Amino acid sequence: MTDAPTDPSTDPFAGELLALALEAARRAGALLRDGRPDDLAVAATKSSPVDVVTEMDIAAEKLITGYLSEHRPDDGFLGEEGASSAGTSGIRWVVDPLDGTVNYLYGLPTWSVSIAAERDGERLVGVVEIPMRRETFRAVLGGGAFLNDRPVRCRPAPPLERALVSTGFNYVTTVRAHQADIAQRLIPRLRDIRRGGSAAVDLCDVAAGRLDGYYERGLHPWDLAAGDLIAREAGALTGGRPGERPAWDLAVAAPPGVFEPLQALLEEYGAWHD
Numbered sequence: 001m002t003d004a005p006t007d008p009s010t011d012p013f014a015g016e017l018l019a020l021a022l023e024a025a026r027r028a029g030a031l032l033r034d035g036r037p038d039d040l041a042v043a044a045t046k047s048s049p050v051d052v053v054t055e056m057d058i059a060a061e062k063l064i065t066g067y068l069s070e071h072r073p074d075d076g077f078l079g080e081e082g083a084s085s086a087g088t089s090g091i092r093w094v095v096d097p098l099d100g101t102v103n104y105l106y107g108l109p110t111w112s113v114s115i116a117a118e119r120d121g122e123r124l125v126g127v128v129e130i131p132m133r134r135e136t137f138r139a140v141l142g143g144g145a146f147l148n149d150r151p152v153r154c155r156p157a158p159p160l161e162r163a164l165v166s167t168g169f170n171y172v173t174t175v176r177a178h179q180a181d182i183a184q185r186l187i188p189r190l191r192d193i194r195r196g197g198s199a200a201v202d203l204c205d206v207a208a209g210r211l212d213g214y215y216e217r218g219l220h221p222w223d224l225a226a227g228d229l230i231a232r233e234a235g236a237l238t239g240g241r242p243g244e245r246p247a248w249d250l251a252v253a254a255p256p257g258v259f260e261p262l263q264a265l266l267e268e269y270g271a272w273h274d
Contacts, residue, residue, distance in 0.1 A: 011124075011140075014124050014125060014140050014141070014143075015140070017091070017117040017124060017125045018117075018125045018127070018138060018140055020067075020068055020071055020072070021093075021115040021116075021117060021125055021126075021127040021138075022127055022136065022138060023067070024063075024064045024067045024068055024115055025064075025113045025114075025115050025127045025128075025129035025136070026129060026136070027063055027064075027067060028060040028063050028064050028097055028113045028129070029113050029129040029130075029131040030131070031056075031059065031060055031063055032056055032060055032098060032104065032111075032113070032131065033131040033132065035056070035059075036056060036104070037055075037056075040054055040055070040056065040105060054098070054101060054104070054105060056098060056104070057080070057081050057097055057098045057101055058081050058097075060097035060098055060113065061079050061080070061081040061082070061083055061095060061097035063097075064079075064093075064095050064097055064113075064115065065077055065079060065083045065093075065095065068093055072089065072091065074087055074088045074089040074091075075087045075089050075091040075092065075093055076089075076091065076092040076093070077092065077093050077094075077095065078092060078093070078094045078095070078221060078222060079093075079094075079095040079096075079097065079222065080095065080096045080097065080220065080222045080223075081097060083095060090119055090120050091117055091118070091119055092117070092118045093115065093116070093117055093118075094115075094116045094117075094118060094221055094222050094225035094226070095114070095115050095116075095222060096112075096113070096114040096115075096200065096222040096223060096225075096226075097113060098111060098112075098113065099111060099112045099113070099114050099198045099199060099200040099201070099222075099223060100112060100196075100197045100198030100200075100201065102197065103197040103198065108197070109132035109133065110130075110132075110196050110197050110198050110201055111130075111131075111132070111197070111198055111201075112128050112129060112130045112131075112198050112200045112201050112204075113127075113128070113129040113131075114126075114127070114128050114129075114200040114222065114223070114225065114226040114227060115127045115128075115226055116225035116226040116229060118225070122141070123141060123225060123226075123228070123229045124140065124141050125138075125139070125140055125141070125229075126138065126139045126225065126226030126227065126228070126229035126230050126233075127226055128200045128201070128203075128204050128226050128227055128230060130201055130204070135147060135148065135204075136148055137152075137204040137207065137208075137226075137227075137230050138230070139226075139229050139230040139232075139233035139234075140233075141229065141233070142233075143233065144233050144234075145207050145230045145231075145233035145234035147204075147207075147208055152207050152208045152209070152234050153207075153209065153234050153235050154206055154207055154208075154209055154231070154234045154235045154236045154254075154255040155209035155212060155255065156255065156257075157212070157254070157255045157256060157257025157258045158191075158212060158258070160189060160190065160258060160261045160262065160265075161189060161190065161191065162191050162212075163190050163191055163212035163213055163254075163258050163262070164190070164191045164192055164194065164211055164212050164213075165186070165190050165191075165192075165193055165194070165211065165212060165213040165214065165215065165254075165258075165262065166193070166194040166195065166196055166202045166205065166206075166211050166213070166214045167179070167183060167193060167194075167195060167214065167215050167216050168195060168196075168197070168199055168202070168216040168218075168219075169195065170217065170218040172218075175217070175218060178273070179217060179271075182266070182269050182270075182271045185269050186265065186266075186269070189265060191212075194211070199214075199216060199219055199223040199224065199227060199251075200223065200226060200227040201227075202214045202216075202227070203224075203227025203228060203230060203231045203253055204227055204230055204231070206231050206234070206236050206253045206254065206255075207227075207230045207231045207233070207234035207236060208234070212254060212255070212258050213252070213253065213254030213255075213258045213259070213262050214231075214251075214252070214253045214254065215250065215251065215252045215253075215262065215266055215271065216250075216251050217248070217249065217250050217251075217271055217272060218248060219246070219247075219248065219251050220248070224246050224251055227253075228246055228251075228253065231253045235255060236253050236254060236255055236259070237253070237254060237255070237256055237259040237260075238251070238252065238253045238259075239251075239252055239259070239263060240252065240272075241263075241267060241272055242263060242264075242267055249272040250266060250271055250272045252266065
C-alpha cells in the first residue's frame with residue numbers, strides 16, 4: 001500500500017522517516033569512525049583503478065539497509081555499493097554509505113554518510129552525517145535545513161568574482177583532465193576554487209554558508225540526494241544544465257545571484273562535456 005501524500009513539512013510520516021535516517025546515519029558514522037582498521041583494505045574499484053571501494057563502505061551500507069529494512073520492510077533502496085530493490089510502499093531510500101571513500105582511505109576527515117528518502121520520486125528527507133566534524137545536517141521538504149539542532153541558511157550572494165566555489169573531479173582520467181581545464185578557466189572569474197572530496201559535504205557547506213557555490217560533473221543519485229535537498233531547504237538554488245535538474249551531466253548549487261552566472265559560465269565552457 002502506498003502512503004498517502006500530504007504536506008511534508010508538517011507530516012508526522014516524514015518525521016518518522018527523518019528519525020530513521022538520523023539513527024541509521026549515526027550508527028553507520030560510528031561504525032566508520034570507530035571501526036576503521038589500521039590495515040584498511042581496498043575491496044574493489046568503481047569507475048577506474050583509483051576510484052575505490054573499501055570493506056568499510058560495504059559494511060556501512062549493510063548496516064544502513066538492515067536497520068531501515070527492519071523498521072520499514074516494504075521500502076525500496078538505491079545504494080552505491082549495490083543495494084537495489086523497488087519496494088512496494090512508494091518510499092525509496094537513496095544511500096551513500098561513505099561519500100569521500102578516498103579521503104577515508106587516506107585518513108582525511110572530509111567524508112560522510114548520506115541518506116535520503118524519496119516518495120514517488122520526490123525527495124522528502126535528507127540526512128548527511130559528518131562524523132569527524134561531529135556534524136549532522138538534516139532537512140525535510142518544506143521544513144528548512146538544520147546543522148545539529150541549529151537552522152542554517154546559505155550566505156548572501158557576493159559578486160561572482162568574490163565567490164568561493166567548490167568542485168570535484170571524476171576518477172576517469174579523460175573526464176578529470178577536461179574538468180581541470182574548466183576549473184582553470186573559472187579561477188580568474190572567482191575568488192577561488194576548493195576541492196573537498198565529498199559531494200554531500202560540499203552541498204552541506206553551501207547550505208551552511210561556508211561556500212558560495214558548488215558544481216560537479218559525474219555525480220550519481222546517491223551522491224546528490226540528501227545534500228541537494230539540504231542545500232535547497234537552506235535557500236540555495238540547485239540544478240544541472242539550464243532548465244534541468246542536477247544530474248550526471250552537471251550539478252550546480254549556490255544562492256540566487258551566484259547560481260545563475262555560475263551555471264551560465266559552466267554552460268559556456270562546456271562543463272557537461274567530456
